[in-house]
Amino acid sequence: MNEQNSKSKDVTRDIDRAIRRANDRIERCRDEIGKAVIGQKEMIDGMLTGILAGGHILLEGVPGLAKTLAIRSLAQVLDASFSRIQFTPDLLPADLVGTMIYRQQTGEFVARKGPVFSNVILADEINRAPAKVQSALLEAMQERQVTIGETTFELPNPFFVMATQNPIEQEGTYPLPEAQLDRFIMKLAITYPTAGEELEILRRVGVEFNPKLEKVLFGSDIQEIRGTVEQISVDERIEEYIVQLVTASRKQGERRSFHRYIEFGASPRASIYLYRCAKVHALFEGRSHVLPDDVKAVAPGVLRHRIIPSYEAEAEQLSSTDLVDLLLSAVPVP
Amino acid sequence: MRRSALLVVFMLVVAWGAVSQSSYVIVDSVRLPAESYVGDPVELRYSVRSQATAIVPDETPQPRWGDITAVRVQPGAGGFDLRMTVTPYEPGTLTLPRIDLGEVRIEGLSLIVDSILPPGDVGLRPAHGPQRLPGTQAALLLFGFGISFVIALVLYLLGPGRRHIHSIVSRYRARVPYRRLLARVQVLERDINRHTMREFYIILAEELQTFMTCRVKQNCMAATSTELIAILPELEESCGAVAGTAAPLEEIFLAADSAKFARKTIRRKKRARHLKLVHAVAVELESHRRRLRRSVRVPREQVSHVGV
CATH class of the missing domain: 2.60.40 (Immunoglobulin-like)
Known part of the structure; x- marks a missing residue:
């Protein structure tokens, strides 16, 4: 019995040590990104959550909120290859995934890999490209492989797509269908910086500013941190809470007052991503177990693009984020 | 002789007359x-x-x-x-x-x-009306009393009684969460060895959430421990208590999270201390709330909103 207890204490100590080590690295990463991006802590943490939970992130915000800068900075601090793809209406799938080209010297077709073959992809203004291009990227995101000609190529690991879109200027855009939105682990709504942050931005970027960011997070680090995340425990009551949150967003079973505002609820993929993201959040908080706070913290990011507001919600100017808030304030916490 | 004959005749006439008259x-x-x-x-x-x-x-x-x-x-x-x-x-x-x-x-x-009436009570009495069944009068009296009572009650309820009853009901309702919490604490104290540590904190946290929901008028059942701790000043304010009165609950919420989700061991002695803390805080908050209620004269139109 004593031997068992001491073994369990050792395991706990190991996990705690691994969590501390992971947090040190993440903190270094935040500091490094912070040299280029002032404020926007939630956006940076959201992006890191996406990387560690093995999902892709959709950033939505008006122009000028440092979305692209944040992603580029993140790519710089990661020891990973980075590609930026500016989505435009005339973009073709081949521009993204690559194509077969004829090599005159050998007289044969060879595959030429596109920019999607990178660790970190910035899909800038993803909603400006037509559906076939979006589909090509989203297929790569889901399958983590690309077929060019008759050959299938594995995408590098880690493979992480961060897409941005602008909520205004909807003319000439191709809004992502719900099924494709569902493939993003989180949709981060980027808000304006505070007055203090904006003052800091002014002082730092008032003159030409191009900070040199160091690479602080390597592929092996990411794998190790992901391993630590795996070890974070989730109580069955938390698991039930996650499922209750997701099922409560659907018009099934128990009727809730906010159901009239929801056209479609979240898919089972939402439960999986909530679970993963909550674990990463617990790691950020330095805990070896998940609390309902972790679930609540990541729920808006995970659920907001999966809950489709009804006509009634739109009439009352309720956004999907408001619906997630309603959901969180209605489902009892374990 | 003649006189005697006359007398006899006279006697016969008289006797005949007598017989013929009575006959x-x-x-x-x-x-x-x-x-x-x-x-x-x-x-x-x-x-x-x-x-x-x-x-x-x-x-x-x-x-x-x-x-x-x-x-x-x-x-x-x-x-x-x-x-x-x-x-x-x-x-x-x-x-x-x-x-x-x-x-x-x-x-x-x-x-x-003869007469069956007592002497002196002579003469005919007028005929009685239809006779009532036994107990009819009592029933009529009771019915009349009941009707009067109902009318009085309705008038009372529409008038000053409404406010009075509202006040009594709201006062009773306002104390329900407090009484419930104390009762549950008592049960937990009694069954402290019957529940596992995890069960103990699940019950205790839920009871505190219910209590807070009633006092601060927001759904604390959907609040995490961190959110509950942030609500504590609001709880104190709603009861008119000084800042920090409910602060000991913070320790209990954190302990509950550790027990429920991290499966950390919390000794029986500490659990018993937590129960005492909850009891003490509840009593303190309730006494402040009652004092506040007594000191604040509630306007008539707001009576129905008080105390839940």
Whole structure:
């Protein structure tokens, strides 16, 4: 019995040590990104959550909120290859995934890999490209492989797509269908910086500013941190809470007052991503177990693009984020 | 001699006259029933010795004191039998009227009638109305009282009673969460060894959430421990307590999270201390709340919103 207890204490100590080590690295990463991006802590943490939970992130915000800068900075601090793809209406799938080209010297077709073959992809203004291009990227995101000609190529690991879109200027855009939105682990709504942050931005970027960011997070680090995340425990009551949150967003079973505002609820993929993201959040908080706070913290990011507001919600100017808030304030916490 | 003859003639004339005038002798009389009371029909039977022929009169004489309903005559030995049915309505000795039976007239008959009424209470009373069933009066009284009570109650409820009842109900309701929390704490204290550590904190945290939901008027059941800790100042404010009164609950929420989700061991002694803390905080908050309630005069229109 004593031997068992001491073994369990050792395991706990190991996990705690691994969590501390992971947090040190993440903190270094935040500091490094912070040299280029002032404020926007939630956006940076959201992006890191996406990387560690093995999902892709959709950033939505008006122009000028440092979305692209944040992603580029993140790519710089990661020891990973980075590609930026500016989505435009005339973009073709081949521009993204690559194509077969004829090599005159050998007289044969060879595959030429596109920019999607990178660790970190910035899909800038993803909603400006037509559906076939979006589909090509989203297929790569889901399958983590690309077929060019008759050959299938594995995408590098880690493979992480961060897409941005602008909520205004909807003319000439191709809004992502719900099924494709569902493939993003989180949709981060980027808000304006505070007055203090904006003052800091002014002082730092008032003159030409191009900070040199160091690479602080390597592929092996990411794998190790992901391993630590795996070890974070989730109580069955938390698991039930996650499922209750997701099922409560659907018009099934128990009727809730906010159901009239929801056209479609979240898919089972939402439960999986909530679970993963909550674990990463617990790691950020330095805990070896998940609390309902972790679930609540990541729920808006995970659920907001999966809950489709009804006509009634739109009439009352309720956004999907408001619906997630309603959901969180209605489902009892374990 | 002549004088003697005259005397005899005189005597004979007188005797004949006497016989011809009375012309009957009542030799026997029977009354059925023997004792009669006011209102009872009585049959009178007389055996009359007479040479005259008796005939039933066409019209029966009616006395002032009652009715003669039938007169019958039957031939009898040496005369006739007279039978009458009389219904007297007065007590005392009543004289029957003269009854003319043709050649003979019967008179001077009387009848003694008793009364069940006490002496002095004579005379007929007017007829009673319909008799009520036993207990009808009591039922009517009760019904009247009930109607009056209902009317009074309705008037009371529409008027000042409404406010009063609202106040009583709200005061009662306001104390329900407090009483419930104390009762649950008591049960947990008793069953502290029966529950696992995890169960113990699940129950305790839920009870605290319910209590806070009632006091701060927001859904604390959907609040995490961190959010509950942030709500504590609001709880203190709602009870009119000084800042920090509910602060000990913070430790309990954190311990509950550790026990529920991290499966950390919390010793029995500490659990018992947590129960005492909850009890003490609840009592303190409740005393402040009651003091606040007493000091604040609640406007009439706001009474219904107070206390939940």
